[in-house]
Amino acid sequence: MNAIAPPLPAAFAGRASFSGTGRAQGERGQVAQLRARSLLTAKTRVLVVAALFGLGTATALARIAQIGLFDRAPGMRSMTDRLLPPRGELTDRSGAPLARELPAYALWFNPKAFGEGKNASQGAISPLVRTPEEVARALMGVFPDADYADLVQRLKSDRPSYLRRRVLPEDANKIYALGEPALEFPRETERFYPQGSLAAHAVGYVDENGQGHVGMEEVLNARLIDPAQRGQPVALALDMRVQGALEDELGRAMGESNAKGAAGIVLDVETGEVVALASLPAFNPNRGDLAYNALVFNRVSNQVYELGSVVKPITIASAIDAGVVTDLSVRYPSGKPLSIDGRLIHDSHSFGASLNVPEALVHSSNIVTAQVADKLGAPALRQTMLNLGMSERPYIELPARGFPIWPKGNWSRITNMTVSYGHGMAISPLHLACAYAAMVNGGIWRPATLMKVEPGHAVQGRRVFKAATSARMRQLLRMIVEVGTGKKANAVGFRVGGKTGSAEKPGKHGYQKSALIATFAAAFPMDHPRYVVLASIDEPQGTQATSGQRTAAWNAAPAVGRLIPRIGPLLGVVPDAKRDVDISDVAPLVASGDGE
Amino acid sequence: MSLSARRLRSIGWLALLAVCATLVLVLTLRVNALRSQVRREENRIVALREETMYLQTEFETRASQQQLKAWNDVDFGYVAPGAGQYLENERQLAMLGKPAGPDAPAPVRLAELGDSANGLSGDAASTSGTAAAAYSGPSFPAMVSPLTGKPSGRAVRSDAVMRAPTGERLLATDDVDASGQAGSRADHAAATAALGERLGHVDLGGPGKAVRKPAHKPPAKSKANPDAAKTSKVKPQKLKAPKPKAAKPKLAKAKPASAGHKPKTHSTEKPA
Numbered sequence: 001m002n003a004i005a006p007p008l009p010a011a012f013a014g015r016a017s018f019s020g021t022g023r024a025q026g027e028r029g030q031v032a033q034l035r036a037r038s039l040l041t042a043k044t045r046v047l048v049v050a051a052l053f054g055l056g057t058a059t060a061l062a063r064i065a066q067i068g069l070f071d072r073a074p075g076m077r078s079m080t081d082r083l084l085p086p087r088g089e090l091t092d093r094s095g096a097p098l099a100r101e102l103p104a105y106a107l108w109f110n111p112k113a114f115g116e117g118k119n120a121s122q123g124a125i126s127p128l129v130r131t132p133e134e135v136a137r138a139l140m141g142v143f144p145d146a147d148y149a150d151l152v153q154r155l156k157s158d159r160p161s162y163l164r165r166r167v168l169p170e171d172a173n174k175i176y177a178l179g180e181p182a183l184e185f186p187r188e189t190e191r192f193y194p195q196g197s198l199a200a201h202a203v204g205y206v207d208e209n210g211q212g213h214v215g216m217e218e219v220l221n222a223r224l225i226d227p228a229q230r231g232q233p234v235a236l237a238l239d240m241r242v243q244g245a246l247e248d249e250l251g252r253a254m255g256e257s258n259a260k261g262a263a264g265i266v267l268d269v270e271t272g273e274v275v276a277l278a279s280l281p282a283f284n285p286n287r288g289d290l291a292y293n294a295l296v297f298n299r300v301s302n303q304v305y306e307l308g309s310v311v312k313p314i315t316i317a318s319a320i321d322a323g324v325v326t327d328l329s330v331r332y333p334s335g336k337p338l339s340i341d342g343r344l345i346h347d348s349h350s351f352g353a354s355l356n357v358p359e360a361l362v363h364s365s366n367i368v369t370a371q372v373a374d375k376l377g378a379p380a381l382r383q384t385m386l387n388l389g390m391s392e393r394p395y396i397e398l399p400a401r402g403f404p405i406w407p408k409g410n411w412s413r414i415t416n417m418t419v420s421y422g423h424g425m426a427i428s429p430l431h432l433a434c435a436y437a438a439m440v441n442g443g444i445w446r447p448a449t450l451m452k453v454e455p456g457h458a459v460q461g462r463r464v465f466k467a468a469t470s471a472r473m474r475q476l477l478r479m480i481v482e483v484g485t486g487k488k489a490n491a492v493g494f495r496v497g498g499k500t501g502s503a504e505k506p507g508k509h510g511y512q513k514s515a516l517i518a519t520f521a522a523a524f525p526m527d528h529p530r531y532v533v534l535a536s537i538d539e540p541q542g543t544q545a546t547s548g549q550r551t552a553a554w555n556a557a558p559a560v561g562r563l564i565p566r567i568g569p570l571l572g573v574v575p576d577a578k579r580d581v582d583i584s585d586v587a588p589l590v591a592s593g594d595g596e
Numbered sequence: 597m598s599l600s601a602r603r604l605r606s607i608g609w610l611a612l613l614a615v616c617a618t619l620v621l622v623l624t625l626r627v628n629a630l631r632s633q634v635r636r637e638e639n640r641i642v643a644l645r646e647e648t649m650y651l652q653t654e655f656e657t658r659a660s661q662q663q664l665k666a667w668n669d670v671d672f673g674y675v676a677p678g679a680g681q682y683l684e685n686e687r688q689l690a691m692l693g694k695p696a697g698p699d700a701p702a703p704v705r706l707a708e709l710g711d712s713a714n715g716l717s718g719d720a721a722s723t724s725g726t727a728a729a730a731y732s733g734p735s736f737p738a739m740v741s742p743l744t745g746k747p748s749g750r751a752v753r754s755d756a757v758m759r760a761p762t763g764e765r766l767l768a769t770d771d772v773d774a775s776g777q778a779g780s781r782a783d784h785a786a787a788t789a790a791l792g793e794r795l796g797h798v799d800l801g802g803p804g805k806a807v808r809k810p811a812h813k814p815p816a817k818s819k820a821n822p823d824a825a826k827t828s829k830v831k832p833q834k835l836k837a838p839k840p841k842a843a844k845p846k847l848a849k850a851k852p853a854s855a856g857h858k859p860k861t862h863s864t865e866k867p868a
Contacts (some may be wrong), residue, residue: 053613060620079638083645102653103646169654194656244661493679566675575679 054424061479072408074315084516086189088223088230090203090216092240093275093452097233098203099217102192103174105185107164109154113182127182135180139163148205150531158277164191166286191217197244197282202236202274202398202450214296216450219397235452237273242266245566246276250535253559254280255475257550258538263299263429264559266567266590267532269437269523271458272446275398275531275571299538302400304426309364309538310521311422311432313473314359316369317439318384319376321469331356332368342398344422345370361476362484364422364500374422380409381420387464388438388445394430395447402428422501429519433534436521440477440529443470464548475583478526482583483590485553489561491521493575494568498522498533498560500552505539515539520556524564525573526581533567535559671741 076436090099111127119312128135132155140148143164164353166186167175172185191206203214212221216236223229250262265277279516283295297303319325329352351363360368373381385391393401405426407415418424430448438445446458453459465473477497481490483487485500501519504511519536542548546555568575657663668674683689712803 057613057616060616064620064623079642082638082642096657097653100649100653102650192653194653195660196657196662198661242660244665247661248665493682565678569676574682576682576684577679 042271048376056392081385084227084231085232086224087191087206087210087579089233090220091225091233092238092243093235093273094239094470095233095235096240097194098236098238098240099191099193099201101207103187104165104190104192105167105169106162106188107167107175108160108184108186109163110160110182110184111158111364112160113184118308124178128155128180130180132328133365135178135183138178139175142164142171147332150326156173172427189551191285193285195240195244196286197284198247199238199277200285201279201296201300201400202238202277202280203285205283207502214298214400215398219400219450237268237275237304237452238277239275239570241570242304242567243276243278245563246568247278247280247282248363249559249563249566250278250280250537252461252562253535253537253540253555256545257537257555258543259537259540259555260297261538262535263303263534263538265300265433265532267433267437267448267534267536269441269529269532271453272434272437272448272461273453274450275449276567277450287593296400298398298400299429301394301396301398301428301430302402304404305505305517306423306426306503307429307432307517307519308422308501309366310499310501310519311425312361312364312369312420312501313380313433313477313499314384314388315373315376315420316361316476317465317469317473318381319357319372320472321465322376322377322380324380325357325372328357328586330358332371334360334365334367338367338417340370340374340417341412342343343414345417356589357522358476358479358586359591361499362480362590369421370417373417374413378413378416381416382411383421384464385425387448387462388431388435390425390431394428394434396430397450403430404428420501429534429536432519432521435534436523436534439468440474440523440526440532442467473572474523474526474529474581475586477523478581479583479586479590481522483587486520486522486557488553489520489564491524491561491564491568491575493577493579494564494573495527495580496522496561497524497526497529497581498557498562500557502551502553516550518550518556519554520560522560522564524568525579530573531571533560533564 063519085101087101088100089097089586092098098590099155100503115125132152134167135155136151138149139151141445151163154163163183167185176185193200193203193205200215202215204213204217204219206212206217210225212218212224216223216234220234223234239243240382246264247267250264253259253261262278262280264276264278264280265275266273277300279297279299281295283293302480316325326595332355334347334351337344339345345366347363347365347367351365355363355365355368357368357372359365360372389395390404391406393403406425407419411419415424428479434445438461443463445464446461450457478495479497480486480499481496486496486498489496489498498521501521502516503519504513505515505517506512507515517536517538518540519534521532523532537552537555537559540546540550540555542550548557565575
């Protein structure tokens with residue numbers, strides 16, 4: 001338009017200087033020019049409008065294509081992402097949650113709840129309705145373990161801070177009822193353990209930085225935070241019901257014998273799955289800030305002690321397996337202490353002039369066991385112990401695995417004999433449980449695992465004992481419970497077999513007479529063993545409840561005797577008083593009597 | 597004419613464009629509406645799942661093993677079933693319903709304390725055998741639940757029945773293996789009695805009438821359900837004042853043990 005406009009004044013100027021025909025021609029020329037210009041203008045406008053419409057149509061079509069083709073997927077992904085927990089869930093073998101992410105309440109002090117203001121030191125209005133001392137006292141009523149001085153200091157400060165994390169809803173309600181607007185409850189995703197301290201050593205805990213510690217939280221840390229895998233919960237081998245019963249009975253045994261601690265394990269003899277693992281006293285994984293203390297020490301897999309007489313069946317099994325003990329009626333002298341290389345091996349008390357092998361187990365005779373080991377020879381017993389993994393850390397996923405105290409080099413005669421009855425070699429209860437599993441399951445040793453094993457996927461394991469040896473050991477272990485030191489573990493109908501062991505703990509000046517480790521290792525049902533149950537009590541005392549006794553027969557064995565009827569039906573073992581392992585061929589060899 | 601055709605075409609194009617634009621607008625609006633609806637539903641799903649998980653976790657926490665153990669210690673006192681409470685097969689189950697033969701030995705019976713405050717009730721004392729009749733001590737005080745403060749009278753009495761006569765066991769020796777089993781058997785027997793009482797009566801009263809009257813006694817009572825029939829016969833006091841509230845927890849309590857339990861007679865009378 002502007003390009004056409006300038007000639008117009010010139011045309012009108014020319015019009016004033018001509019007249020007549022010239023004027024008419026000039027007017028027609030002007031009209032034609034005007035028309036041509038108008039046409040050009042119209043065409044230009046149509047072109048612009050058409051271009052706009054074309055653009056709009058193209059945009060609409062593109063949008064339709066975008067909506068139709070690409071817009072659905074991102075929405076779906078977003079919901080999946082939102083449902084994906086920040087850290088994967090841990091469950092027990094039946095799917096009950098052991099650890100999960102939970103939007104928990106935190107208690108947050110916000111001094112600017114009433115807007116910007118000066119702090120208390122400058123004489124301004126406090127954000128609290130009441131005085132900080134009153135509020136702190138009220139908070140102490142809800143959280144008795146809190147630090148009063150620290151609370152007062154925080155409430156007087158003009159800086160916002162956490163007063164507490166992982167507040168239970170009912171506690172949050174109590175604090176809300178105080179009517180303090182400066183106390184806020186932001187919801188934060190926290191690691192939560194619904195079962196509290198149950199199985200704390202096996203599960204572990206997560207610190208404030210989201211890192212797992214102690215148990216499977218540490219072992220599976222990478223798997224649990226991997227976005228590709230954390231949506232699926234990880235099933236552990238633990239059974240919470242069995243775990244609860246185990247901790248309950250161990251706690252009771254601890255209380256009754258006034259002991260320092262206790263350890264217990266329930267192990268599947270066919271798969272090596274750890275159905276329950278307890279180390280008492282336990283810690284509270286829900287307080288990640290306080291969890292790391294001395295109680296995280298795992299007495300099952302990390303503590304190594306000379307476990308004493310519970311090792312004797314392994315020696316006897318090794319001797320039967322090697323063909324050294326073929327006739328169980330052969331008698332060994334046991335009347336007086338055995339003197340080997342200037343050291344005396346003696347029994348807790350005399351069981352008579354001679355004992356055969358079943359009697360030695362029933363009465364728990366060190367003298368006879370040492371003689372059997374001597375006859376077997378150090379290399380054979382050492383090899384059996386090696387095959388049972390006694391020279392290595394226990395096989396389990398946990399990071400806390402104690403290294404056994406293992407006699408180095410070739411064993412001397414006295415080493416062989418002391419190891420035969422459970423001294424001179426320190427192992428963890430987990431070592432012993434795996435060895436007992438091998439001894440009763442037909443002779444196959446398998447590593448223990450805390451991961452659930454699907455049927456048919458058990459580790460192949462390695463053969464340590466012959467099947468016939470295992471069958472004989474089942475008879476002998478059953479007899480120890482029927483007529484020997486393990487009578488108090490004889491749960492009716494569950495065909496329990498096992499061995500007691502009470503060993504003195506080593507101190508600075510040799511063995512301590514007053515400090516025992518009392519252990520009872522058992523398996524049930526002995527006609528077809530399914531589970532090994534081991535209970536170990538640390539430094540039990542003789543109390544009225546234990547008839548003044550502190551050996552395993554009076555604390556660990558009764559605990560197992562109470563535990564097995566509770567867990568047997570849960571694990572699919574139905575009690576049957578009419579069924580038992582046949583011990584008719586070995587029973588006549590044993591006169592009834594008590595030993596340690 | 598040609599001009600009008602061209603104009604018409606232009607108008608047609610314009611109309612087409614307008615329709616397209618309108619359709620695009622409508623489509624966009626509908627798509628947006630649907631999308632926000634989907635997002636809202638997604639938000640709801642996420643919120644509900646989180647809430648479900650939260651509630652599940654709270655439930656798991658409140659019903660944790662330690663909590664259940666504490667409850668059981670204080671309030672319920674359940675014990676694991678003993679070996680005698682399991683059945684091996686269907687045949688053993690069928691044996692439980694077998695009527696006694698003509699020359700069968702009299703089944704072992706259990707003495708029972710009456711409801712009266714002074715030891716045995718007249719009925720029970722007069723009909724009981726030697727062991728129960730010998731007992732003349734005071735009645736057992738009702739246990740009171742530390743949580744509810746209400747007496748758990750029947751449970752105590754059934755336990756007391758087991759131990760009452762001079763500490764002797766009144767159950768057959770082959771059936772009682774441990775004291776725990778004896779306790780659960782007593783529970784079962786009490787539960788059977790309560791069930792018999794309930795089944796043996798018909799509520800004839802109207803809505804306001806709470807009194808139950810005993811129904812007819814079936815002629816084949818000892819065969820069909822001997823325990824129920826006998827119990828209803830021996831406990832006249834309970835018939836007059838039925839306590840449905842007391843009977844209900846007793847039944848629930850005996851539930852775990854009832855699957856494989858051999859029914860024990862709970863009366864002091866001979867079978868018909």
